[in-house]
Amino acid sequence: MKTLILSPHTDDAELGCGGLITWLIERQNPLLWIVFSTAEESIPEGLPKDTLKKEFLSVIYGLGLTETSYQIFNYQVRKLHHYRQDVLENLVQIRDTFKPQLVVGPSLNDFHQDHQIVANEMVRAFKTTASIICYELPWNHTKFHTQLFVPLKRGNVLKKYQMLANYQSQLNQNKSYFSEEFIFGLAKTRGVQCSAEYAEAFEVVRWLL
Numbered sequence: 001m002k003t004l005i006l007s008p009h010t011d012d013a014e015l016g017c018g019g020l021i022t023w024l025i026e027r028q029n030p031l032l033w034i035v036f037s038t039a040e041e042s043i044p045e046g047l048p049k050d051t052l053k054k055e056f057l058s059v060i061y062g063l064g065l066t067e068t069s070y071q072i073f074n075y076q077v078r079k080l081h082h083y084r085q086d087v088l089e090n091l092v093q094i095r096d097t098f099k100p101q102l103v104v105g106p107s108l109n110d111f112h113q114d115h116q117i118v119a120n121e122m123v124r125a126f127k128t129t130a131s132i133i134c135y136e137l138p139w140n141h142t143k144f145h146t147q148l149f150v151p152l153k154r155g156n157v158l159k160k161y162q163m164l165a166n167y168q169s170q171l172n173q174n175k176s177y178f179s180e181e182f183i184f185g186l187a188k189t190r191g192v193q194c195s196a197e198y199a200e201a202f203e204v205v206r207w208l209l
């Protein structure tokens, strides 16, 4: 299944669907992973502006993916609403060239301003051509509908945690959602809901068989 992963910023997809990404790679599904902003403007002082880009590339190559598996746009962080039409046109071009069957992106219930733009334009671009599911970033939601579960093994969740370990610039800020306890805890919670060891949950916007 050709799968398009949409990440407003580096690390969003790893946090929301890192387990699914490892699950898809294990099953040799062709992936295209898009990042819209490397958040150069919010890099802590003293670090190079391309720090998050380099950390993201460490994730990509750590997973054994190649340069045809990702694309990075350089929109300014928290300014995606100024470029809504450009984001849509990027997605329409990807729709017409990559032709994904499954699109995975942020939730329409996500309150981060950049995530809202990507979520809306994702639905606008793919609503008639692909299945669309949305990943969970609990700190950005007031509600989340757990409609689809991807059962995971401990190894998948460990790989997800290891993907996030590449983001030293974020780990240095002690963000609680990067912690091992949170990553495994949420995966365990979602696993309990679907009789699996671990899981990730997704909202379903559209499902095409």
Ligand SMILES: [Zn+2]
Pocket: 008, 009, 012, 112, 114, 115
């Ligand atoms: Zn983000």
